[in-house]
Amino acid sequence: MKHAHPITLNEPGRVELLMGNEAIARGALEAGVRVAAAYPGNPSSEIIETLAKAADPARLHVQWSVNEKVALEVAAGASFFGLRALAAMKQNGLNVAYDFLTNLNLSGTGGGLVLIVCDDPGGISSSNEQDTRYMARLTDIPLLEVAGFEDARDMIPYAFDLSEAIGSVVMVRSVTRISHGRGPVRYGPLPEISGTPRFVPGTTFVPFPILTKHQKRHDAIKRLERDFSDAPFNTYTGPDTPDLIIVTSGIGYLFSQESLDLLNLNGRVGIARLGTTWPLPEKWLSDILAKSQRFLVVEEIDPFLEGNLNEFIGRHPSLQRGKRVFGRQTGHIPDVGGLTPEHPLAALKTLLDIPYKTRPDSYETLVESESAGLVIERALGFCPGCPHRASFWSIKNALAKDGRGGVVTGDIGCYAMSMWPSGYQVAKTLQAMGSGAGVAAGMGVLGPMGKTQPVVAVCGDSTFFHAAIPALINARFNASNFVMIIVDNSATAMTGFQPHPGTGMTCMGQPVDPVEISDICHSLGVDVTILDPFNLEETEETILAALREKGIQVLIFKHMCALIEFKKAGRHYVMRVDSKKCIGEACGCDRYCTRVFRCPGLIWDPISGKARIDEAICTGCGVCADICPENAITREEA
Amino acid sequence: MSGFKLPYNLIIAGVGGQGNVLISQLIARVFIRKGFTAVVGETYGVSQRGGSVMSHVRISRERVSAPIIPKGHGDLILGLEPMESLRILRDFGNPGIFTLTNTRPVEPIDVISGNLAYPDLPAIMRAIETLSNQAWFVPASKLALEMGNSLFTNMIMVGALIGAGKLPLTEQNFVDILHQYMPDKTFEDNLAAIRKGIAAIEKTSVEKR
Ligand code: SF4
Ligand code: SF4
Numbered sequence: 001m002k003h004a005h006p007i008t009l010n011e012p013g014r015v016e017l018l019m020g021n022e023a024i025a026r027g028a029l030e031a032g033v034r035v036a037a038a039y040p041g042n043p044s045s046e047i048i049e050t051l052a053k054a055a056d057p058a059r060l061h062v063q064w065s066v067n068e069k070v071a072l073e074v075a076a077g078a079s080f081f082g083l084r085a086l087a088a089m090k091q092n093g094l095n096v097a098y099d100f101l102t103n104l105n106l107s108g109t110g111g112g113l114v115l116i117v118c119d120d121p122g123g124i125s126s127s128n129e130q131d132t133r134y135m136a137r138l139t140d141i142p143l144l145e146v147a148g149f150e151d152a153r154d155m156i157p158y159a160f161d162l163s164e165a166i167g168s169v170v171m172v173r174s175v176t177r178i179s180h181g182r183g184p185v186r187y188g189p190l191p192e193i194s195g196t197p198r199f200v201p202g203t204t205f206v207p208f209p210i211l212t213k214h215q216k217r218h219d220a221i222k223r224l225e226r227d228f229s230d231a232p233f234n235t236y237t238g239p240d241t242p243d244l245i246i247v248t249s250g251i252g253y254l255f256s257q258e259s260l261d262l263l264n265l266n267g268r269v270g271i272a273r274l275g276t277t278w279p280l281p282e283k284w285l286s287d288i289l290a291k292s293q294r295f296l297v298v299e300e301i302d303p304f305l306e307g308n309l310n311e312f313i314g315r316h317p318s319l320q321r322g323k324r325v326f327g328r329q330t331g332h333i334p335d336v337g338g339l340t341p342e343h344p345l346a347a348l349k350t351l352l353d354i355p356y357k358t359r360p361d362s363y364e365t366l367v368e369s370e371s372a373g374l375v376i377e378r379a380l381g382f383c384p385g386c387p388h389r390a391s392f393w394s395i396k397n398a399l400a401k402d403g404r405g406g407v408v409t410g411d412i413g414c415y416a417m418s419m420w421p422s423g424y425q426v427a428k429t430l431q432a433m434g435s436g437a438g439v440a441a442g443m444g445v446l447g448p449m450g451k452t453q454p455v456v457a458v459c460g461d462s463t464f465f466h467a468a469i470p471a472l473i474n475a476r477f478n479a480s481n482f483v484m485i486i487v488d489n490s491a492t493a494m495t496g497f498q499p500h501p502g503t504g505m506t507c508m509g510q511p512v513d514p515v516e517i518s519d520i521c522h523s524l525g526v527d528v529t530i531l532d533p534f535n536l537e538e539t540e541e542t543i544l545a546a547l548r549e550k551g552i553q554v555l556i557f558k559h560m561c562a563l564i565e566f567k568k569a570g571r572h573y574v575m576r577v578d579s580k581k582c583i584g585e586a587c588g589c590d591r592y593c594t595r596v597f598r599c600p601g602l603i604w605d606p607i608s609g610k611a612r613i614d615e616a617i618c619t620g621c622g623v624c625a626d627i628c629p630e631n632a633i634t635r636e637e638a
Numbered sequence: 639m640s641g642f643k644l645p646y647n648l649i650i651a652g653v654g655g656q657g658n659v660l661i662s663q664l665i666a667r668v669f670i671r672k673g674f675t676a677v678v679g680e681t682y683g684v685s686q687r688g689g690s691v692m693s694h695v696r697i698s699r700e701r702v703s704a705p706i707i708p709k710g711h712g713d714l715i716l717g718l719e720p721m722e723s724l725r726i727l728r729d730f731g732n733p734g735i736f737t738l739t740n741t742r743p744v745e746p747i748d749v750i751s752g753n754l755a756y757p758d759l760p761a762i763m764r765a766i767e768t769l770s771n772q773a774w775f776v777p778a779s780k781l782a783l784e785m786g787n788s789l790f791t792n793m794i795m796v797g798a799l800i801g802a803g804k805l806p807l808t809e810q811n812f813v814d815i816l817h818q819y820m821p822d823k824t825f826e827d828n829l830a831a832i833r834k835g836i837a838a839i840e841k842t843s844v845e846k847r
Contacts, residue, residue: 017667017676124681148702149677181705182663182678184670254704262708341708358710359732363769367728370765374757375725378653378689378746422747594751600688603745604752614750616788 005053010190018185020152020178024088024116025050027156031112032191033086035061035078037071039466040498041090042125043179044118048088048507049498055508059193064498064507067433067466068093069100072115076104076169079113080205081197084160088116091130092432096467098135104169105139105217106207110200112160113169115141118179121300121338125176127412127430129337131302136171136278140217142224143278144233146174147253149183155233155275157188166220173277175300176338177251221279229284233275236288242270244294244351249274249305252298252339259344263354277305280312289319296351297327298344301337326351381422384601385566385619387559388415388423391487391533393597393627395456396424398543406454406547407443411436411468413460415487422598427458434459434467437484441471444480444552454547455482461490462500464517475552476524483546483553486517487533489561497564518556526552533557536626562619571620573635575601575613581632582610589629597627642805645698647707651726652718653744654691657792661716662693664796668811669697679705688747690722715770716799718778718792719744720762727769737770738798738839740791742779774802774839781834790831797835809836 006016007026018026025047028036038048048062055062061078065071068089078085089097094117101115119133120126136143144159146152155172163170207213228234238245246256246269253273260266272288274280289295289312297306306327313323326332332347333339349356382389392415399406410418410427411434418427429439440457459468464486472484491497499505504514521528527549533539539557546553560568585591593611594604601618602611611633622635648665652658659680666676679694696703712730717723717739727737741763748754767773776798782790800807812832816825 015670017663017670017678150702177679177705180680182666182680183702183705184675184677251704254702255706257701258704258708262711341704341706345708358708363731363733366769367731370768371724371728374762374765375721375728376746376748376754376757379748381688381747383688591752595753598747598751600747600750603750606752606755 007050008054009187012187012189014187015184016187017182018149019046019180019182020146020149020174021046021118021180022050023149023152023185024146024156024172024174024179026185026187027153028086028114029054029190030153030188031157031160032084032193033060033160034083034111034193034197035075035085036088037063037065037074037085038088039065039068039071039093041093043120043176044088044090044093044116045498046179047116052507057508062508064500066501068097072097072100072104075113076100076109078197079109079111081110081199082195083111083197085111086114086116088118090126091117091119091132092126092128093117094132094135096433101169102139103207105141106210106213107205108167108213109163109169110203110205112163114156114159114163115169115171116174117171118174118176119301120176122176124338127416127432129301131300131304133173133277133304134302136173140214140221141168142166142170142221142276144170144172144275145249145277146172146178147233147250147273147275148178149181149185151233151275152178153185153188158232166224168217168220173250175250224276225279225282228276228279228281231276231281233273234281234284235273236270238270239267240291242292243268244296244348245270245272245288245292246296246298246344247272247274247288247305247309248298249277250300252300252344255339255341256298256344258341259348262345263348263356265348265352268352269348274305278308280308285312286316286319289313289323293322293324294351295323295325296332296344296347297325298333298339298347299327300339303328379422380417380420381598381600382414382417383562384599384617385562385621386414387489387533387557387562388418388487389597389599390536390559390623391415391485391539391557392418392423392426394533394536394539394543395458395485396426398540398547399426399456401540401544402454402547404453406456408456408458409436409440409443411457411459411463413463415458415460418458432467433463434471437468437471437475440482440484441475441478441480444475444482445478447481456543456547457482457484459484459486461486461488461502461517465501465515469520472521472526472552473524476526480552481550483543483555485543486554486556488517488556488558490558491561491564497561521554526554528554528556530556530558532559534559534621534623536623562621566619571638573620573622574638575618575620575622575624576634576636577611577613578632578634579608579610581630583630583632584610593624593628593633597624599624602633643713645696645703646805647711647713647730648695648697648716648805649707649712649714649726649730650693650695650716650718651722652691653722654688656691656718656744657789658691658693658718661792661796662695664812664815665799666695667815668807671811671815672806674698675700675702677703677705679707690725692722692726714804715739716795718795720759720766721757724762724766727766731769734771735769736772736802736804737766738774738776738795738802739766740778740795741775742777774798776835776838778835778838781838782831785827785831785834790827793828793831794835794838797832797837798839799835800832801836801839809833
């Protein structure tokens, strides 16, 4: 019993505290999923990680794919062979997969195919806060929205059935607060897994003839407008003739319930919770709209439901008289960002003119006076011993020595922190996965127009496989000029150390030959240098030399992520600051090591006025010994 | 068991790497085992790299609460770091709230690097006391280091939570859950940490009213 992962237990009725993403994974297992693929990305990563615990080559194949488009293609391949399959991704990932999706919708599917997208309202761990629900509507595929933990499990088997019923992919959307929250989930039974994959002879999965296939999708959506009125995920609670109805989906549901409790409004306000947000359930929604004149839409992130509701009312003249819809478009909920429980609370206070105070004024005053100046922010930084710190240290120094105002294009990963002081504010651009290389390729052709500033693209190892390869080929083909630095820490560190093609291990724990980044680069005929960024002097010199070269110079900075290395190998060095040599504030170094280098393992001791190593935090990487101008920091083999 | 209203809103405050997420799950599991409903909400993602982390644990009967506590509605703060406890009190505090906090600061990177000073610790503790119905200060990090590893801080604070007696929690509740999720050696160590926390609370309690 000990250590058996609870997700794999076939104990119907068992109640487990599951993360939303685990509940989604459990739902997929209960639906008999056979293939699951994804590229890691918060807040979606735990879906595949959880399924990997139940993986078994003969029954359930689980993989980290190289990017989201390939993940969806892999899942579709299984679907075409008659199996149930899913692909999971974060919001940005759907953009990558979208080209495939906009043809897959027309070509149709075989076995149930479910696309799970986890949006990140507020961009808590993302570069944007895109609302992907519009993309389901744009693609004519049905959209289900998870509103809680139990829901997350229930909805997945429903989505698989639905996909098979309409012969198309179904999108299930979750959000950070659910995917990364935890709640009790009651297990259903796990099915017997059987059936051999088979591509039925004579079938085709192609988008042609386009108009016929397009029409088919519209017909299916029309049918669902009718059928969704019976979907178990659309519920109404509240009085028969409420003063106002909250129309909500996703985490908005629980927040709305809470607001009604706090304001004591359960007798006056109803909640209409939509699990099927596209297409809207015709009959069900008409009944809801007949109950009241005023509606408050509570949703994340953009006014998707709000817009569709207004459109729905516009299409139904019988419903129109005096109906008012409030929400993000009317300013009752802020225009951007994720929801908090305060949002529906504030909107209800305004709309129903209710005085409500969370805490007495006297306490508010006390909070102000007592805590003033006592709470400071915690800036984000690279971990102690992180190889990125060393890499960006050298990039910063090389660019300064080069002196031509070089520009660094950044990319997505832990190393995105190179925009901030922890990475010495080196990176100046940041967009999508792999864009650092693509943008640099564009900058690198401006030489003949008189550009004098050199260009450096920074890219992680996982990002390289995901999307930087085409950009690099493009650069080589179009004779661009830049230095491409691949910071290879042998992991997808930011999202939780998932393996990738370069790490030599699949997520099912199968060892495979690693794909070497350097081999790929060599095959393109570009110059490749591999070095350890912890050799600060060599690294800086290599960058400086590369900046002066023409063409594309690939530099691979290879050093394992500190968190992994420390777990595997422990401390390399015992570090010490020699307090006799450390001249601290007096020297003109002006606390160079702690103020500028900013490793959390190296701390400033204001009492002695000298630097000091915090043994509890230092990973013993040894790098700081090289940055001290006085050689006051020493390293000794551990 | 005075003050155990439902939903009960417990906030665990700390910094990335302090094991905040682990104990929030443990506490939620204990309550589920007791037949309650519990949900946990966490701040996640990049906050793991040195930032503030808070977990919300909400205990109810039947009806599932939202995984985020509305501002001003905290019932108890279990703080793994003093400034973080105060940060949470500012947003979620109210005259009825109880606060248990570890006394050892974890310095933000800007303090480590000497760019900022860590706010005055005695003043932080005074503010915590003033803003709480009752506050307990536990030298949990110190006790953990005495046990040989600062990682026990979180379990010592779980012990303090039991010891404070504001929730229907016993040592035995955690024994049952911990046994299920960890090997024997780790289990023994964690149990010892919980016991230290329970013992510590008797010595450090500061009654206000
Ligand atoms: S050796 Fe220096 S740079 Fe490396 S982790 Fe320790 S303090 Fe930080
Ligand atoms: S260790 Fe070196 S860089 Fe740091 S304060 Fe002392 S002399 Fe300056």
